[in-house]
Amino acid sequence: MTETTHHRICPLCEACCGLEITVKDGQVAQVRGHAQDPFSQGYICPKAVALKDLHNDPDRLRTPLIKRNGQHVRATWDEAFAEIARRLQALQAEQGRHAVAVAVGNPVAHKYGLMSYFPKLARALGTRNVFSASSLDQVPKQLSCGLMFGHWMSVPLPDISRSQLLIVLGANPLASNGSMWTVPDFKGKARALQARGGRLVVIDPRRTETAAVADAYHAIRPGADVFLLAAMVNTLLAHGWVRLGAVADWVQGVAEVQQAVAAFTPEAVAERCGMTADSIVGLTRELAHTERAALYARMGTCTQSFGTLASWLVDVLNVLTGHLDTPGGVMFAKAPAFASNTQGQSGSGRGIATGRHHARVSGAPEVMGELPITCLAEEIETAGVDQIRALITVATNPVLSAPNGPRLAQALESLDFMVSIDIYLNETTRHADVILPGLSPLQDDHYDLSFAQLSWRNNARYSSPVLPPDERPAEWQILHKLAAIAQGQAPDVDVNALDDAQFAQDTQRLFAGCVRGPARPATPAGGGFAQRPLWGCLWAKARRLDPGQSHGRQRRH
Missing domain, CATH: 3.40.228.10 (Dimethylsulfoxide Reductase, domain 2)
Incomplete structure (x- = not known):
């Protein structure tokens, strides 16, 4: 019998507890609080214990689904992306970019792959119809903090x-x-x-x-x-x-x-x-x-x-x-990295802006680039220019979590096309024409981009995957491919090569001053960094490293 012990951060709620997970012969045997975790110090709640059941749940989706004749059937990843390219690009050409909406849920904030790459998808779509679960319960706090302290996350x-x-x-x-x-x-x-x-x-x-x-x-x-x-x-x-x-x-x-x-x-x-x-x-x-x-x-x-x-x-x-x-x-918490409210010199912030566009039907202003998710149903129902005719949902179930779920469910059923990134067939995703499942949380590595800015004490913790991933794209790759499709590229685009090229551009723009030595050409698909001296400068690239190369699993600041 092979037994290993793994330490990881729970991704299921804001508490971000450190876990000690025992794996026997490739199966999770026990989940308990990690007593040596510097942040949670051994505390654990029932949600973390349920990670084992979530991973083993037979209802958790493991392959894409495409709706055929009103029924969801299993499909390959190539088939799923081809279906999306065929229908999404045609709808954008006919109805315009604002006819496509995107909605995201709380799990996005818990997974750095989704958190880092969702903005790429939103920009690629070019739509003002962006909705999230944040508008249900936290935007008032973030708005007041933005107006008072200069940034949405300065809480x-x-x-x-x-x-x-x-x-x-x-x-x-x-x-x-x-x-x-x-x-x-x-x-x-x-x-x-x-x-x-x-x-x-x-x-x-x-x-x-x-x-x-x-x-x-x-x-x-x-x-x-x-x-x-x-x-x-x-x-x-x-x-x-x-x-x-x-x-x-x-x-x-x-x-x-x-x-x-x-x-x-x-x-x-x-x-x-x-x-x-x-x-x-x-x-x-x-x-x-x-x-x-x-x-x-x-x-x-x-x-x-x-x-x-x-x-x-x-x-x-x-x-x-x-x-x-x-x-x-x-x-104010001070995140060790990737926090917009701690980057740059003091006093150099630009403040916030709201109302840069408004909802078509109600006139509600955008806040943080998002419209209230309570406006989604009426934006789908109400005819006119820029009426929402397609929707991409990312780890969200607004039919269950938002007000007036039955009305929203009826509106979703009237869409011309819908794509969901989700690990379950639920009240919302059952309306989707294509469902793309991500990995189990235990198959993903973890670093908290958001919650380090809201923590009771400053901390930096990274955890490697507990179990090996299935043969499927990572969630950041799914988002990146959808973004490429939204920009008119073919569904078989090599997202690793595309990401290498964009990474080289981003690092040149953001870190030109810290480059030392000659630049190196981009590596083949699936490979490392465009510029070797920048190793470790940008977290987004670390997802491509072997987990054994990631250091500082838990550090105390």
Whole structure:
């Protein structure tokens, strides 16, 4: 019997727990938390244990499917890409580029191959109809952070390991282990906070799992978060409790904020919030006078009217109480690499822009280059120029996760063509004409491009595949080939050669200053780097290396 032990990062949720996986004779025998992982320190949740079942699931797709006479049948990869080229290119020529839409789901953020290459597909399609699951629950927070701090991913995070007070509004991190805040074993960290004399306070319409372990719980009426937050800002200013602390030189607009919240006194909002005025003043006092404190709010504040305003007011409160960018308050994670908000010199950012185009039917503005996924059904249903007639979905199931699923399902059935990249035949992909399955998570290597920017502590971890991949394209290759097809290339295009050429162009543009020595020609299909001295400069190319050449599996910063 052959037994091996593998360490990898769980890709199934934002907690990004480190796992220790035992493989016996090529089969996963055990999944448990990796006690030596510097980030999650042995914590594991039931989702990670299910990785074994997901890999072995007979319903997981392993070959492409093409719909023939209303039924999905197995096909080869060559047949699948040929079908896509035949139908997609004809539709683009007849209906125009905006007639093709693309929608992506949460797994894209967990897989660097999808994360790195989806933008190539979106650019190749040339469509303004880009949708994602982010618009359902997190865009208000990212928009407010972009407007306030200059980048969508510059999100202040509670420094929970040094806090004396953590106020949680509209979030349930004991169940989620953080959302827009990667914090595995929140329960253990909350207990540690309480053990050192700190307090956990929860504000939520529902007595959540987090509320059950809190030192204080305040029930609030649904949709009232923005009124509570405005009243807390009002209270700070009225009582002279404002202290800007370390960021005083950076803060602008305090007088304008004071004028904006003047009418929102605790007495004026108490009935709307379902809380007493004294409770609102007391919460504000505790936040203002606790030396190391943080206010954290999440999905509940985003999925309601005034979600962006509520998200902004959370950070206004952290700023005005002196808790921004201070130990024990809210701080910014610094990803070791590939983070747009930490590249370049300080002060050189360009800020954000929104509303560069709008949804055809509702007029909703784009944010982060995306339209609200709640607009997708009406964009398919409503006739006119640039009506959506084709859709590419990438690891998303909006019929199940977005509002009014039955309406969206009916709209998908009316499309002229649909392609899905997914490992399951589900409520959404059953409408697709072609389904392209990616690898099992255990057959893929892993590095968190996104969540290193949202982590409770700075970290850099890479994990190799646990099990050997099947004979099929990697997900980045699937996206790259779709992008090539969208630009009119043949379905048998060599994506490795295409990628080598594009990599050479990108490195020359981005890293010309760090090149040493003569450039080397591109390697044959499937080969390494266009310029040898740039080995390791760009992570996207590391997916082509033998896993044994990847170093620094876990490093602590």
